[in-house]
Amino acid sequence: MIVADILLFIRVAETLSFKEAGKRLRLSSSQASKRIASLEKELGTRLVYRSPRSISLTSAGEAVLERYRRAYDLVEEAKLAVKDLNSRPAGRLRFSVPTCLGAVLLPKLYTDFLRVYPRVVLDAHMSEACVDIVAGGYDVVIRVAQKLCDSNLTARRMATSPLVLAAAPSYLAEHGTPAHAIELSSHRCLGLASSPRCTTWYFRTANGLLAVPVNLTAASDTNLVLVVAACAGLGFIYVPRTVVANELHQGKLQAVLPELCKGIDWGVYAVYSGRTPTRSAAAFIEFVRDLLPALESIDRWTPVSAAPLPEALRRPGHSVAHVH
Numbered sequence: 001m002i003v004a005d006i007l008l009f010i011r012v013a014e015t016l017s018f019k020e021a022g023k024r025l026r027l028s029s030s031q032a033s034k035r036i037a038s039l040e041k042e043l044g045t046r047l048v049y050r051s052p053r054s055i056s057l058t059s060a061g062e063a064v065l066e067r068y069r070r071a072y073d074l075v076e077e078a079k080l081a082v083k084d085l086n087s088r089p090a091g092r093l094r095f096s097v098p099t100c101l102g103a104v105l106l107p108k109l110y111t112d113f114l115r116v117y118p119r120v121v122l123d124a125h126m127s128e129a130c131v132d133i134v135a136g137g138y139d140v141v142i143r144v145a146q147k148l149c150d151s152n153l154t155a156r157r158m159a160t161s162p163l164v165l166a167a168a169p170s171y172l173a174e175h176g177t178p179a180h181a182i183e184l185s186s187h188r189c190l191g192l193a194s195s196p197r198c199t200t201w202y203f204r205t206a207n208g209l210l211a212v213p214v215n216l217t218a219a220s221d222t223n224l225v226l227v228v229a230a231c232a233g234l235g236f237i238y239v240p241r242t243v244v245a246n247e248l249h250q251g252k253l254q255a256v257l258p259e260l261c262k263g264i265d266w267g268v269y270a271v272y273s274g275r276t277p278t279r280s281a282a283a284f285i286e287f288v289r290d291l292l293p294a295l296e297s298i299d300r301w302t303p304v305s306a307a308p309l310p311e312a313l314r315r316p317g318h319s320v321a322h323v324h
Helices: 003-015 018-024 029-043 059-087 099-116 169-175 181-186 223-231 241-250 279-297
Strands: 048-050 055-057 091-097 120-126 140-145 154-167 189-192 198-205 208-220 236-240 254-256 265-272 321-323
Touching: 003 018, 003 029, 003 059, 018 029, 029 048, 055 059, 091 099, 091 279, 099 120, 099 223, 099 241, 099 279, 140 279, 154 169, 154 241, 154 279, 169 254, 181 198, 181 208, 189 223, 208 223, 223 236, 223 241, 236 241, 241 279, 265 279
Parallel strands: 091 120, 091 140, 120 321, 189 208, 189 236
Antiparallel strands: 048 055, 140 265, 154 236, 154 254, 154 265, 198 208
């Protein structure tokens, strides 16, 4: 049974004419009659009485008509809802971002983005983890990576971010500034949680890549924690510049050995399932892309004064955003 047959039966019931119903749906009278007969066979009951001059509904046909009308109305409502969603951003937008980018992005989303797209409900997840986009139900995921694994997902590269080795001025004043990357093996280093705590950082020299083994004196599963620790003078971090752009700009962190970090670039990607993102995800991607060049001027630690929400979002019980 298909929606077209349901609509045909409704039109037959309204006009009591195969000819007129078929005309409205661009079918011949005989085609309309055959499809109704096929519908009756599928349901196992007669829906219309036929005579050479007229047709009328059976009691079963009247019962079916009432339910078919409700079903057809629901289908039409669903089509309108989908059309509305596709015409402008609306509904839940579930996304995942790395912690440092999220700390900058979320306040901007709650103010600037929702001001433009008030019908979007933000459902945010912040993590360095490579989340499962399909299983997690994410509309879009922002990833900062040197290389993405091959998959059936679509990845859009929005920006390039070189690696930067950095430490707080207070740490450098106390422990000294290394003259060469190999000296990092005797310095305090901070990195994403790994096992064992000994890891390898790679730098580019005139002779190619240089592998430097370092001992992590502190580790975390989020870069945001590492940035806080580095700013507090606890050691070196080696991360994409996107992660610490503002801290470098403010002087809370200082880049060290920049000549050895040249050419080791990571990408900032928007990843989503399917060939094209949803309308809300597309608006989100453009918002993030436009924000990336301004990261160094945005202080993630400065509270943002939220603009008044649109009236529709101030109703009791209206959910504006979820953060995980």
